[in-house]
Amino acid sequence: MVVVSTPTLTGTLALLGFAVRRDRLRLPVWLLAGGALVAVQSTSNQTIYRTPEALAAYQASAGSNAASIAFSGPPVGLDTVAGTVAFEISTPLVVLTVLMAMFTTARHTRADEESGRTELVRSAQVGRHAPVTAATLLSVLACTGMGASVAAGAALTGLPEQGSVLLGTATAGVGWVFTGVTAVCAQLTAGTRGVHGLVGGALGLSLVVRAIGDITHDGLSWASPVGWAQATHPWSADRWWPLLLPVVGTPVLMLAARHLLDRRDLGSGLLQPRPGAATAPRSLSSPLGLAWRLHRGALLAWAAGIVLLGLVYGGLAESVETLIGDNPDAQVFFPAGSTAGLVNAYLGVTLQVTALMVAGYTVSATIGARTEEAAGRAEPVLAAGVGRLRWLGSHLTVALVGATALLALDGLATGVSRAVVTGDATDLLRLTGAALGYAPAVWVVAGLAGALLGAVPAAAVPAAWIVVGGVAGITLFAESFDWPGWVTVLSPVARTPAVPAEKWAALPLLTLSALAVALLAAGLGSFRRRDLVPG
Amino acid sequence: MTAVISVSDLVKTFGRTRALDGLDLQVRAGEVHGFLGPNGSGKSTTIRVLLGLLRPTSGRVRLLGGDPWRDAVALHRRLAYVPGDVTLWPTLSGGEVIDLLSRLRGGIDRRRREQLLERFELDPRKKARTYSKGNRQKVALVAALASDVELLVLDEPTSGLDPLMEAIFQSCIREARAEGRTVLLSSHLLAEAEALCDRVSIIRLGRTVQSGTLAELRSLTRTSVTAETERAVTGLTGLPGVHGLQVADRRVRFDVDRDQLDGAVRRLVEAGLRSLVSAPPTLEELFLRQYGDVPTEAVPAGRWSS
Numbered sequence A: 001m002v003v004v005s006t007p008t009l010t011g012t013l014a015l016l017g018f019a020v021r022r023d024r025l026r027l028p029v030w031l032l033a034g035g036a037l038v039a040v041q042s043t044s045n046q047t048i049y050r051t052p053e054a055l056a057a058y059q060a061s062a063g064s065n066a067a068s069i070a071f072s073g074p075p076v077g078l079d080t081v082a083g084t085v086a087f088e089i090s091t092p093l094v095v096l097t098v099l100m101a102m103f104t105t106a107r108h109t110r111a112d113e114e115s116g117r118t119e120l121v122r123s124a125q126v127g128r129h130a131p132v133t134a135a136t137l138l139s140v141l142a143c144t145g146m147g148a149s150v151a152a153g154a155a156l157t158g159l160p161e162q163g164s165v166l167l168g169t170a171t172a173g174v175g176w177v178f179t180g181v182t183a184v185c186a187q188l189t190a191g192t193r194g195v196h197g198l199v200g201g202a203l204g205l206s207l208v209v210r211a212i213g214d215i216t217h218d219g220l221s222w223a224s225p226v227g228w229a230q231a232t233h234p235w236s237a238d239r240w241w242p243l244l245l246p247v248v249g250t251p252v253l254m255l256a257a258r259h260l261l262d263r264r265d266l267g268s269g270l271l272q273p274r275p276g277a278a279t280a281p282r283s284l285s286s287p288l289g290l291a292w293r294l295h296r297g298a299l300l301a302w303a304a305g306i307v308l309l310g311l312v313y314g315g316l317a318e319s320v321e322t323l324i325g326d327n328p329d330a331q332v333f334f335p336a337g338s339t340a341g342l343v344n345a346y347l348g349v350t351l352q353v354t355a356l357m358v359a360g361y362t363v364s365a366t367i368g369a370r371t372e373e374a375a376g377r378a379e380p381v382l383a384a385g386v387g388r389l390r391w392l393g394s395h396l397t398v399a400l401v402g403a404t405a406l407l408a409l410d411g412l413a414t415g416v417s418r419a420v421v422t423g424d425a426t427d428l429l430r431l432t433g434a435a436l437g438y439a440p441a442v443w444v445v446a447g448l449a450g451a452l453l454g455a456v457p458a459a460a461v462p463a464a465w466i467v468v469g470g471v472a473g474i475t476l477f478a479e480s481f482d483w484p485g486w487v488t489v490l491s492p493v494a495r496t497p498a499v500p501a502e503k504w505a506a507l508p509l510l511t512l513s514a515l516a517v518a519l520l521a522a523g524l525g526s527f528r529r530r531d532l533v534p535g
Numbered sequence B: 001m002t003a004v005i006s007v008s009d010l011v012k013t014f015g016r017t018r019a020l021d022g023l024d025l026q027v028r029a030g031e032v033h034g035f036l037g038p039n040g041s042g043k044s045t046t047i048r049v050l051l052g053l054l055r056p057t058s059g060r061v062r063l064l065g066g067d068p069w070r071d072a073v074a075l076h077r078r079l080a081y082v083p084g085d086v087t088l089w090p091t092l093s094g095g096e097v098i099d100l101l102s103r104l105r106g107g108i109d110r111r112r113r114e115q116l117l118e119r120f121e122l123d124p125r126k127k128a129r130t131y132s133k134g135n136r137q138k139v140a141l142v143a144a145l146a147s148d149v150e151l152l153v154l155d156e157p158t159s160g161l162d163p164l165m166e167a168i169f170q171s172c173i174r175e176a177r178a179e180g181r182t183v184l185l186s187s188h189l190l191a192e193a194e195a196l197c198d199r200v201s202i203i204r205l206g207r208t209v210q211s212g213t214l215a216e217l218r219s220l221t222r223t224s225v226t227a228e229t230e231r232a233v234t235g236l237t238g239l240p241g242v243h244g245l246q247v248a249d250r251r252v253r254f255d256v257d258r259d260q261l262d263g264a265v266r267r268l269v270e271a272g273l274r275s276l277v278s279a280p281p282t283l284e285e286l287f288l289r290q291y292g293d294v295p296t297e298a299v300p301a302g303r304w305s306s
């Protein structure tokens, strides 16, 4: 790894020790979540696919279902229970690990720099590269720990040991790469939010590239770090050599980060900010104008990502039919003519997964209000003749309207690429309507975040993300894990009919809308009654 | 005179912390009122209660004739606030922040804005992220001073300003007073308070310990007297109101209560007064006497007589 003796690295080990101390509660939670995810998937699959018939049926359907390939990975090794575990759990594990690597690395690099802590640290006997090296070492160690936790979760629930260790190592490898990616991104922009945006975009791109590659079989998956991990084929081919890619790639990225660091000033990014306007535009005259100004960059980035995703997912729908044509086993289960249903099932899943992402957006926008409050930036606005309800309402408006617009864009983009393929323009309206059907569910998630912000301001940010994680977990796993019905009820996204896979129903949408209104009102009400709480 | 701010017996607790513990504060219309106290004594907390950002635990608070919690929005149109810790939106320029805050308050005097930018030598085009500490402070000050409001609430507004800017700030405050505005000025700079304030309130541990004009505060405390006489002074020991008497050869030093000054000086005259220095306490001394470890009863002998 890195040699800790050159002068620019002085103090790295001391900083690493300090960073470990700062994260000693956070990191174990991530690791436990990873281990638990594998253990639950493993035990549940061992029950569900106990019989050879069940396993064969699964292999035939999942192996030819574009949706499951798009969201899981290459359909290999599905003739063993362990293989199904690797197929279903590898993408969630990768996402979890990458998020951990991103938050950990950004927290100890750009966030520290933005708050001025790095300046204080660097004024001591600490080399120029020490903070970023300590942060990346911490993240690499955490990812390795995640790998160990994953391996333990799989092996302790009875899966073969070699594959367990391979799955863990492959998962850790993606984390290492994204540690490097985050370290590089942290040099580019001066704000922590910008770093999260860039890394999130890189993760999204890696997932999409891999999905296209695995469905079209054109080798594109090798362009994605996620594809590298899945190319190890745990419990089937058990290949170790693809891990050379992260092992080589990670140090390269870390060196690149250092190189960039040497080319910029402390506190700034590589991109120098241009001077701004001397006077404010007319639009910046109200709390809503301010909220729009603060959120618009993130919203536009999300819109671009969602449109791209919709176009790709819509375009891939066609390959559902090809996949079945290629697979004689599958033709037994899906006789000719039933493919329309399959395409609809696929589209239903893609729209649902995108709705979960939009729920993530709406929460990040809602807790943007809390970030403003914690940073002390709500104070001058609230002391300038703006009421509490108007201030919080402005942020909520952007979060709700923005999320609704993202859903509409998702439906439109999916519909456009579908209509181009089929030549049937009605898909456009049908899919836009289907995507917008998730609006009440997304509003409920925003409402939960708003209620948390009003009631428990100090804990609102982590609590709101736990809500998003919970909703996503329930929506994605409740069915395959056979969780009881009352659990599914807890996810507003799962309660929304997955049109076009399922039939329209007005009642759940109305109930969810009413719930959203109640939650938002509760949040606004408690925010109005409470003290402003600094962060 | 009507009270612009009237606080009595204000208590504010945060969990087990008792930040304000029966605080009183009266600010009259048209005055510059200094709000002094050591770190953590509750100045910013009081100001946040006055702005309706914190809800009082108990006590009576009136601001511009209204209830700061209930009537917050209407009252805020009539005041401008500079927070103690100015954090700005990193991606907005200084000029945009000034315009935004004044528009929210209901409008801006463009000419005054330009004048202030010029006087404070502030470049409005820079992004807030790239301002120095003092320049961030100036953004908040210009936004507040450019608004046409009755009351200015300033929480340590000059922390970070250089002496030149401090002087400009002081002249701005004098102009504000001349225009009939009221100013509540929390500060650690006693020279600043002494130069600007008509009246001051000194708080400690969330409680008001002294309040009044500087002259009043001084008259409540003792005058220090240092004198040289021809003969040894007699009769000072045991004289009521004389404290911390130190005699070194023909020189004496003591503190004396205001109403006993006359009697004490007579004794000096009787001993043949050669030189006399008598100083009212500076605000600094008042302040230190209130909270510092400076004893009020006796000055340790070694400190002066050696």
Ligand SMILES: Nc1ncnc2c1ncn2[C@@H]1O[C@H](COP(=O)(O)OP(=O)(O)OP(=O)(O)O)[C@@H](O)[C@H]1O
Residues within 6 Å of the ligand: A533, A534, B014, B017, B018, B019, B037, B038, B039, B040, B041, B042, B043, B044, B045, B046, B084
């Ligand atoms: N939100 C809060 N939660 C808990 N304690 C608080 C909170 N806000 C203030 N305090 C406490 O209240 C007391 C008064 O704080 P305040 O900020 O009003 O002091 P101050 O007089 O403005 O000090 P300084 O001169 O340092 O600005 C302090 O002990 C502080 O720790």
Ligand SMILES: [Mg+2]
Residues within 6 Å of the ligand: B043, B044, B045, B084, B155
């Ligand atoms: Mg303060």
